Amino acid sequence: MKEEVPATANHPNPYVTPKIMKDLLRLRTSLSETIEQILNDQIKMEAEASAMYLAMSSWCDRNGFDCSAGYFKKQADEEREHMLRLFKYVSDMGGRAVSPGVSNIQIEFDSFRNVFEQALQQEIAVTQSFNRMADKCQKEKDYVTFTFLQWFLTEQIEEEYVARRALELFEVIGEEGTGQYEIDKRVPKIKYEDTYEG
Ligand code: FEO
Numbered sequence: 001m002k003e004e005v006p007a008t009a010n011h012p013n014p015y016v017t018p019k020i021m022k023d024l025l026r027l028r029t030s031l032s033e034t035i036e037q038i039l040n041d042q043i044k045m046e047a048e049a050s051a052m053y054l055a056m057s058s059w060c061d062r063n064g065f066d067c068s069a070g071y072f073k074k075q076a077d078e079e080r081e082h083m084l085r086l087f088k089y090v091s092d093m094g095g096r097a098v099s100p101g102v103s104n105i106q107i108e109f110d111s112f113r114n115v116f117e118q119a120l121q122q123e124i125a126v127t128q129s130f131n132r133m134a135d136k137c138q139k140e141k142d143y144v145t146f147t148f149l150q151w152f153l154t155e156q157i158e159e160e161y162v163a164r165r166a167l168e169l170f171e172v173i174g175e176e177g178t179g180q181y182e183i184d185k186r187v188p189k190i191k192y193e194d195t196y197e198g
Contacts, residue, residue: 029094035142036095038133043086044100045129049122050079051105056115058107065112065184071166074188075119082152089148112180113170120163127156158192165190 029036057072083100090097109115130152137146169183 031090031093031095031145032140032142035137035140035145036090038136039086039090039095039145040098040100042129042133043083043090043097044102045126046079046083046086047100047102048105049126050076050083051102052122053079053119055105055107056109056119059109059115060112060184063112065180067184068112068115068187071188072115072119082155085151089145093144112183113167113175116163116167116170120160120167123156123159123163127153127160130156157194161192162190 031039053072053076057069057076060066060072061069087097087099106118109118130149134146134149134153137143137149166187169186173179173182173186175183
């Protein structure tokens with residue numbers, strides 16, 4: 001058996017021909033360009049969601065809704081975790097994960113209720129985005145990424161549920177009198193249980 005020689009400019013490895021090198025480089029990642037791109041787009045979307053929740057936290061804090069400020073800060077942290085989970089996956093698969101630029105994040109909101117309306121809209125948009133990604137993965141026959149996305153699709157059940165329940169508090173409690181104060185207190189207590197037993 002021939003001894004394997006490390007490849008250098010002076011002693012090129014006879015086993016690694018230019019043709020093999022080219023194939024290996026192509027195999028750097030099994031992610032297609034399309035899938036790598038949509039994953040990076042989602043990394044950006046999660047970063048924007050995190051920044052948006054932080055802006056909501058700031059607005060609530062400035063307007064005396066301390067409990068909601070804490071709730072949105074926690075949501076911001078969760079979105080960052082989602083971003084990093086996607087980021088790690090792209091890197092682990094040998095792809096190029098792009099650190100996203102986030103700008104033009106809203107600062108002001110029309111009202112306390114409007115903050116929660118926008119939060120629910122954002123979660124619905126994220127769910128739709130993951131659905132489109134899952135669809136793309138199936139079309140590209142990328143079942144590894146499709147499987148990876150299942151965690152996010154399941155997570156969106158909880159994310160939408162909590163955002164919807166929070167907004168419903170405005171109908172159930174009403175904003176008159178001490179209503180807003182009560183809503184603020186109740187928001188962080190919303191919990192999602194995936195069984196009826198809880
Ligand atoms: Fe990362 Fe709330 O979706």
